[in-house]
Amino acid sequence: MKLSVRFLILVLIAALPVLALQVQALLKDREQRRAAIAELALDLARLAAAQQDQFIEGARYLLVAAAQLPEVQNRQGPECDRRMAELLVQFPTVTSLGAVAPDGVQFCSGLRGSTGISLADRPYFQQAVQNKTLAISGYLIGRQSGRPQLIFAYPALDAAGEVRAVVVLAFSLGRLSTSLSATPLPNGGTMSLVDGNGVLLARAPPAPEWVGRQVREADFTGGMLAQREGVMEAVGIDGMPRLHGFAPLLASADLFAVVGLPWREAYRTADREFWREVLVTVLAFTVAAIAALIGGEVWILRPVAGLQQVVGRMERGDLSARARTDRGSPELRELAASFNEMASTLERRRAELEASEGRLRAVVDNAADGIITINARGIIESVNPEAMRLFGYRQDEMIGQSVRILMPAPDSERQDEYLARYLRSGKTRNIGSGREVTGRRKDGSDFPLFLSIGEFDLEGERRFTGIVRDITDRKRAEERQRLLTAEVDHRAKNLLATIQAMVLLTKRDTVSVADFTRTLVGRLHAMARAHDLLARDKWTGALLHDLIRNELQAYAGVDGARLSVVGEDARLSARAAQTLSLALHELTTNAAKHGALSVPEGRVEIHSAIDGQELQLSWTETGGPEVKPSSAQGFGTIIIERSVAHELGGSARIAFERSGMRCDIRIPLRSA
Amino acid sequence: MAAGTILIVQDDFLAAERLRLLLEQAGYVVVGVASRTNGANELADQHHPDLAIVDMMLEVDVDGFRTATALARTHNVKILITTGFPDSTIEAERVPEIACAILKKPYSDQDVLDAVARCLA
Numbered sequence: 001m002k003l004s005v006r007f008l009i010l011v012l013i014a015a016l017p018v019l020a021l022q023v024q025a026l027l028k029d030r031e032q033r034r035a036a037i038a039e040l041a042l043d044l045a046r047l048a049a050a051q052q053d054q055f056i057e058g059a060r061y062l063l064v065a066a067a068q069l070p071e072v073q074n075r076q077g078p079e080c081d082r083r084m085a086e087l088l089v090q091f092p093t094v095t096s097l098g099a100v101a102p103d104g105v106q107f108c109s110g111l112r113g114s115t116g117i118s119l120a121d122r123p124y125f126q127q128a129v130q131n132k133t134l135a136i137s138g139y140l141i142g143r144q145s146g147r148p149q150l151i152f153a154y155p156a157l158d159a160a161g162e163v164r165a166v167v168v169l170a171f172s173l174g175r176l177s178t179s180l181s182a183t184p185l186p187n188g189g190t191m192s193l194v195d196g197n198g199v200l201l202a203r204a205p206p207a208p209e210w211v212g213r214q215v216r217e218a219d220f221t222g223g224m225l226a227q228r229e230g231v232m233e234a235v236g237i238d239g240m241p242r243l244h245g246f247a248p249l250l251a252s253a254d255l256f257a258v259v260g261l262p263w264r265e266a267y268r269t270a271d272r273e274f275w276r277e278v279l280v281t282v283l284a285f286t287v288a289a290i291a292a293l294i295g296g297e298v299w300i301l302r303p304v305a306g307l308q309q310v311v312g313r314m315e316r317g318d319l320s321a322r323a324r325t326d327r328g329s330p331e332l333r334e335l336a337a338s339f340n341e342m343a344s345t346l347e348r349r350r351a352e353l354e355a356s357e358g359r360l361r362a363v364v365d366n367a368a369d370g371i372i373t374i375n376a377r378g379i380i381e382s383v384n385p386e387a388m389r390l391f392g393y394r395q396d397e398m399i400g401q402s403v404r405i406l407m408p409a410p411d412s413e414r415q416d417e418y419l420a421r422y423l424r425s426g427k428t429r430n431i432g433s434g435r436e437v438t439g440r441r442k443d444g445s446d447f448p449l450f451l452s453i454g455e456f457d458l459e460g461e462r463r464f465t466g467i468v469r470d471i472t473d474r475k476r477a478e479e480r481q482r483l484l485t486a487e488v489d490h491r492a493k494n495l496l497a498t499i500q501a502m503v504l505l506t507k508r509d510t511v512s513v514a515d516f517t518r519t520l521v522g523r524l525h526a527m528a529r530a531h532d533l534l535a536r537d538k539w540t541g542a543l544l545h546d547l548i549r550n551e552l553q554a555y556a557g558v559d560g561a562r563l564s565v566v567g568e569d570a571r572l573s574a575r576a577a578q579t580l581s582l583a584l585h586e587l588t589t590n591a592a593k594h595g596a597l598s599v600p601e602g603r604v605e606i607h608s609a610i611d612g613q614e615l616q617l618s619w620t621e622t623g624g625p626e627v628k629p630s631s632a633q634g635f636g637t638i639i640i641e642r643s644v645a646h647e648l649g650g651s652a653r654i655a656f657e658r659s660g661m662r663c664d665i666r667i668p669l670r671s672a
Numbered sequence: 673m674a675a676g677t678i679l680i681v682q683d684d685f686l687a688a689e690r691l692r693l694l695l696e697q698a699g700y701v702v703v704g705v706a707s708r709t710n711g712a713n714e715l716a717d718q719h720h721p722d723l724a725i726v727d728m729m730l731e732v733d734v735d736g737f738r739t740a741t742a743l744a745r746t747h748n749v750k751i752l753i754t755t756g757f758p759d760s761t762i763e764a765e766r767v768p769e770i771a772c773a774i775l776k777k778p779y780s781d782q783d784v785l786d787a788v789a790r791c792l793a
Contacts, residue, residue: 646705
């Protein structure tokens, strides 16, 4: 319900008690007015009755006086007629005056020609004779006049109290009406004379056609007879409802004065006042309602509308909206301030959230790992740039697709089954710890990846996050590492086997432990030196001249004068370098023991050259003692001659010349 | 005295020389010493040895095992493998299927004589 409607209802509720009080006052006022009218009606009825009583009293005096007349007492017809005629003239309301003998025969009349009539059957006559007091007839149509009249009968008694005659007086009702009309009445009021049967005898304002007929006032005839005087409500002969006060004319007679006063008229005045007051009240409350509406509009609705507008803007996402705090009541200002505070808080929170989201987004977007989220049906919902790069898809090619597109068979065929089983049983190997799986790129190529899966619930649905890392390089490194480890192991074992062979072979060729030890250590050192040289270039090979100097350094002399290395240098493979180093070692130790290097003036010249597909190396000793080929060819010589042939497919020839020993070594370049 | 002809296929000269001297001393006939597949095949063609002692990794030919397999198939020669590889590689290469014995480096003289005797028994 709108606020303005509520204001109106409030005003209406405030007005209701006032209106109720006014209605109550009206009813009370009506009642009081009715009571006043009733009282007035009764008073007027009594007054009218008293007036009529005077008439009747007058008539009685006339009757009493007439009864004393000797002409009546003595029943002197003609004289009596004359006297009665004289009296009639003086009492205009009396239409006839006469006397009747106790047998009922009229013997005297103020009007001519009405004697001789018998009234013996008339109730009023009988009543007067019997009660010896005044009797009044009901409404009668005069036998002589043919007009409605009341008959008064009074007995003329003699000294003994016996009835001598009965004086009869007729009272014209038409004249009675005239006298009633003289009585002033309130507007719309009526005054009537009614007999005990409810027959209208006279009425003001005049209603001749109703005289002599029973009127509606007869409705209360019963009450009238019982109560003698009082007030009753009835509808008059003119159809107008009135309050009728009634009072008896003579204490004993069944004649009543009835005054009818229209109460509706009185009510109308009260009602008019009531409606005027109601109108004033309604006007007052209308003004109040308008004031309330205007006040409500200015002080409440407008500020509230302002707040609504602000809240509307907030709902549409504009958190910078602020309500005015300089309008409306203090409560509304406070409310507006609270709204603004709330908006500030929301705005700050949103900014924080956006910042946090931005940070998170930056982390996800710049992650070195691919991050993919899927829903419980295996549909991809989000991917980060690294995931797109790894699998070679654009974002729109991934989102909405089944995660199956990212894996080769059989995983791709069984993915739905895996997911369904996990959701059913909660059992899987894949969640939590990661594992290595195979991924498939858009171009169909496969690559190893490390996948770890996390799960979470969002918006009531289970979701999974897959973090994938391309482990191609790691796999390659692992493989390299594995190979390297195996190679190291293998080489070590081979080396041990070689050393073992060298130990055993050296043992066969030496005569003493000291000789064995010296020879063996020398050979091992030669191997170690070759190792050092090769390790320097990461086992990719070594230069021939480096190898030679390396081996002969100890004998080269202070200025290197005892050794000359000339010719074209060559790069040797690791294998060739190792083989050649051992051969050079044997040549050197041989020279040191028996040849050029055994004397201070001896020299060794080494010449290297590349001839076609062959590396040629010549070792020439000069200045040494004369040498002879030893009768038992030592193991050193065997090493020199055979190792080059065996391992490098080349040859080594030793010749003993006058100037000193000479050795020619040829190695095919493919194995050098 | 033991009897039997033996072909030595070892890339390492010292290892080959050691085996040659040991086996000849033990009474075997060493029909040849080769450092690579080609030489081994030629020597096998010439001498039809009973046994070939082949190093699993001939550095020049790289794959001594292939050499050994070829020898076993084409010349009906028994194969004794010497190797520095660990058991896992030996198993992976299914060496035991073609070799009458496997000598893991480093091995003693007695190891060699026992293995050769077993192969030639």
